Amino acid sequence: MAVLRRPECLLLTALLLFCWPYSSSALQWDEDLNVELRDADNATAETSLNKQGNQTEHAPATIDTLPIVTWKWHHVEAPYLVALWVLVCWLCKLVFELNHRVTNIFPESGLLILIGFVLGGIVWGADKKATFALQPTTFFYYLLPQIILDAGYCMPNKLFFSNMGAILVYAVIGTCWNAGAVGISLWGCYEGGAMGHLEIGFLQFLLFGSLLSAVDPVAVIAVFEEVHVNEVLFILVFGESLLNDGVTVVLYNVCDAFVSLGAAKINAAEIIKGIISFFVVAFGGALVGVIFAIILCLLTRCTKNIQIIEAGFIFVISYLSYLTAEMLSLSAIMAITFCGVCSQKYINVNMDERSVNTVRYAMKVFANGSETMIFVFLGISAIDPAIWVWNTGFILLTLLFVFVYRIMGVFFLTWFLNKTRLVPVETIEQVIMSYGGLRGGVAYALATVLDPVKIKEKNLMLCTTFLVIYFTVVLQGVTMKPLVKWLKVKRSAQSELKLIEKLNNRTFEHTLCAVEDICGRIGDNWWIRGWNRFEQKWICRYLMKPSARKSQDYLFGVFHQLNLEDAVNYVSEGERRGSLAFMRSEDAASVDFKKKFGTDMSDIMPDIMVNTDFNGLDVSMSSVTRESVPSVSLEIHENDTKNLRNNNDVNVHHLLQQHLYKSRKHHRHKYSRSHFSINQSEDEVQEIFQRTMRSRLESFKSAKMGVAPAKKISKHPQKDRQQKMSNGKSLDKSKAHPYGDEDFEFSDGNSASGGEAATYQTPYATRSGIVNRAFMPEMDTPPTMRTPPWLSQAETDGSVAPSQRAQRSLPWSPSNIRRLAPLRISNRSTDSFIMADVVKPPENPEDRNSRRDET
Amino acid sequence: MGLPLVESALQWNSGILNANRDPKNDDVEFQITRLYSRFHSLDKGENGALSREDFQRIPELAINPLGDRIINAFFPEGEDQVNFRGFMRTLAHFRPVEDNEKSKGHDASEPLNSRNNKLLFAFRLYDLDRDDKISRDELLQVLRMMVGVNISDEQLGSIADRTIQEADTNGDMSISFSEFIKVLEKVDVEQKMSIRFLH
Secondary structure, three states, X not given: OOOXXXXXXXXXHHHHHHHHHHHHHHHHOOHHHOOOOEOHHHOOHHHHHHHHHHHHHHOOOOOOOOOOOOOOHHHHHHHHHHHHHHHHHHHHHXXXXXXXXXXXXXXXXXXXXXXXHHHHHHHHHHHXXXXXXXXXXXXXXXXXXXXXXXXXXXXXXXXXXXXXXXXXXXXXXXXXXXXXXXXXXXXXXXXXXOOOOOOOOHHHHHHXXXXXXXXXXXXXXXXXXXXXXXXXXXXXXXXXXXXXXXXXXXXXXXXXXXXXXXXXXXXXXXXXXXXXHHHHHHHHHHHHHHHHHHHHHHHHHOOHHHHHXXXXXXXXXXXXXXXXXXXXXXXXXXXXXXXXXXXXXXXXXXXXXXXXXXXXXHHHXXXXXXXHHHHHHHHHOOOOHHXXXXXXXXXXXXXXXXXXXXXXXXXXXXXXXXOOOOOOOOHHHHHHHHHOOOOOHHXXXXXXXXXOOOOOOHHHHHHHHHHHHHHHHHHHHHHHHHHHHHHOOOEOOOOOOOHHHHHHHHHHXXXXXXXXXXXXXXXXXXXXXXXXXXXXXXXXXXXXOHHHHHOOOHHHHHHHHHHHHHHHHHHHHHHHOOOHHHHHHHHHHHHHHHHHHOOOOOOOHHHHHHHHHHHHHXXXXXXXXXXXXXOOOOOHHHOOHHHHHOOOOOHHHHHHHHHXXXXXXXXXXXXXXXXXXXXXXXXXXXXXXXXXXXXXXXXXXXXXXXXXXXXXXXXXXXXXXXXXXXXXXXXXXXXXXXXXXXXHHHHHHHHOOOOOHHHOHHHHHHOOOOOOHHHHHHHOOOHHHHOOHXXXXXXXXXXXXXXXXXXXXXXXXXXXXXXXXXXXXXXXXXXXXXXXXXXXXXXXXXXXXXXXXXX | OHHHHHHHHHXXXXXXXXXXXXXXXXXXXXXXXXXXXXXXHHOOOOOOEEEHHHHHOOHHHHOOOOHXXXXXXXXXXXXXXXXXXXXXXXXXXXXOOOHHHXXXXXXXXXXXXXXXXXXXXXXXXXXXXOOOEEOHHHHHHHHHHHOOOOOOHHHHHHHHHHHHHHHOOOOOOOEEHHHHHHHOOOOOHHHHOOOOOOO
16 A cells, blocks of 8 residues: 555545544444344344433424424434445445556455455444444345346356356356365364364254355456456356355255254255255246346337336346245345346347446446445454354364365366367366355355354354455455466457457358258257247247347447447547547538538528538438447447437437537637637638638539549549549439538548648649549639638647648548448438548558659 | 278368377267268268259258358369268368367468368358459348348448458458458457367
8 A cells, every 4th residue: 555646545534534433423323223234233222222312312302492403313324324334335445446556466355355354443443342244134135136137137148158058067066066075074074173172063064065165256256357367267257156156045045954954854855855946946046037037028128108217127127036036935146147147138129228328337336336345344244353263173174175175176077068168178277267266245144144043153154254255355366367367368358349250250150050950960059040040030029129129130230339339439539639520521511511502602601501411410320320229338428418308319419419519619710621720719710611611612613514523533632622522513413412421531631731731732733533624723722712821820830730640640530430331221322431432541641742752 | 981981081180190199089980980971861862972952952051041152162163063072071171179289380281170271161151253352242242141131232231341341451342361361360260160070
């Protein structure tokens, strides 16, 4: 922490200051009403007495006069404390995230546990007893569900299901092996006298082993997401941890039932029942999840008219699946996992894009928030001397067995699985997998649920569980990153989404299917294809909206997504660069407008232009976005709430419009053809603008007399301007297009004109290719006319006009707009785009210079 | 039937005939025998070679969007018969890459199941006129086969344009094989173009 900079110090101090009065307030008013976080042991007579005293003090039964304000702490105490704790936990995270140097070395989960110790110490110091501890009910009902739901909902489905077999083997067999081996070995050591006298029987050891067998998804995600291992390894560890939570709880319940039953009553029949119940509970939970997923999909089919709350359905139904499974004593974790996994594809298509974004973000907020709280409270809960019972033999042996059996289990199961896997799991990956066996909140919560009546050594087990958690999360978490680096584990390659990759993946799939058919073998691909066809034919029909089904094409979806990304990037880039690009687009539109109407309206041109321009954009953009294609990720903050009511508008559309207007209003001085200085008066801008418009209109009029030249690929930007003009005209005859994109090229070539006004004349003299002679004199206006005297100053200073090189390097320069190829529905064809594509603008400055030299 | 089996074993094992694979020879032999019986059952004319019609009789291929392209891949240019050797030669593209092969580096003869050959197989699926370039039209044909009817021609055209743009580095508006390899370098073709022939 020596590296903390000043703002962080401030925040940390603020945090501590914030905690102090609060924890001392805990001293004054006892947290009797704090149902959620209160330690059950604290509900003593003393506290209730205390509370009564407080109540009489603060809420007198009779009043003499009308109180203006009263102190009503007890009315709000419970929710207030919960909210405060949430705030404190999140502030902790905030403090850590301020400094990435710390979190780079130390995983966040470990840090949060450590700050939990500090907070727990503060509470202890103020209260002299552990006032707050994480209650299992809180954990299981309020903190865990959203984390599991988030994991399930954001699960990479294809990866998950294609590795399903391996994941299930690890989750079911691996967990059972861990539980059994740890339990039996501990029992063996106990019988061998390694840990003195304890009141633990064989069954209790098994129970203990089962509660420790859970690899915690929370801890695993927290650590593995920072490490960025390759995706197969990640899905194996993550899928395993997710499913084995469910398995562990089931196993725990079975063992718990055995313990309650007592060793005497256990016979073969009971054991068989135990095994059956194990499978029924686990898979029954999954079934409940699938059923609720179907309900959820059906529901989102018809939420079109209540889009504001449709995102809420996801949470409510998923939570209900969790509670229902719990009610039926099935595995709730399995239920909510499968609810998320199975429904994600369909609800993402069914819902409005904004709702999808809302769900994603809200889920992340909940999951991340409760994850933070879990870790902090894992630290806080440990500061309680009452639970600390030390037994060196027991604790050390547990740590050893947990560690060793995990490794053994992983290696044995992988050896077995590798016999059938197409791509075997490598040894290094196995090491990481076994090292990634982090225990976490689930183990702790299960340990606190232990009944002290049946299990005499509950506290010993609890504190051993704590130590196992700290050992795995902190120690293994810290060493995980160096280990991954040292062993050179294949990292995940952050590959950009490419259309051609997607296309080829599809090709490969079809090819494999065909080859399997030719070989006459029924294999994985056969199953995949069978499922796809079944899904296409039946599932989509019932679970998806008809409209969503129509636009449901994989390649098209990717294409759409790429285009949207480009659009957003383009807009933000354009704005960052002072929206030169957008001025150009308006420029183009104005040309267009004139082409359409051909009337002399140059005086009112600016206003009308804006309208036409944006109408054109509106049409094309909203028509694109209306075909809502799944999983378009846009940054949510760019979403403006003002537009919420307008159902047909989607963020991008709105976004574009916003930016365009702004650029028009605020950046007019940067009008692309003549660079104005900022402090120029608005009148002048107007005047110059109109003059330019008029002169251009003139040139168009004269151009109409001339020949309509053929479209030709040009590599000479200087020439583009003129060519474009003529193009615009020729196009005008055949079809109207709203925001002539080919004119981007035109202004691109021109944008450099400011810098080289002096050399402007020469290219016209030397250019080759088709030249429209009739058109030339008009276009070839002297530099002085296009750039009025008061502008020449502005040109020379680089702050306003980006240098030629800078414009070349602009990644989203208008020449790139061709990537935003249109998805037009109307009669406007894509031809103009294709033509625009043909023009090959990239030309390095050297070329230009050399040409200038020639002349 | 001894001779074709041995010959095809050579094809199948092309590149891994280093004689140090004794333990796996059983596997290989088993696979070849199995495929030979499949070849026989496909060969309705009983003349030791498969024709296009023999392939087209496989019902699943009829509903595979790329079925005909893949059938074509079995036939060398200008021929309409394929014997067992050729059959195996094509299928050998889909043998998974073994670990020891991967590390072997570049030998004189690259095995058929190498990354490049797998990619070449895929490339040939597009490249109908065999000019070692995927043109826009060729791409459009494949796209048309692979997407649903909901996509209009214009949309498909812009998809094709964009796809070519992603790969095209020299600006000739088509994808050459080297560009194809380059743009797919992040895809683990070894895995995605491999089938377990065991079982």
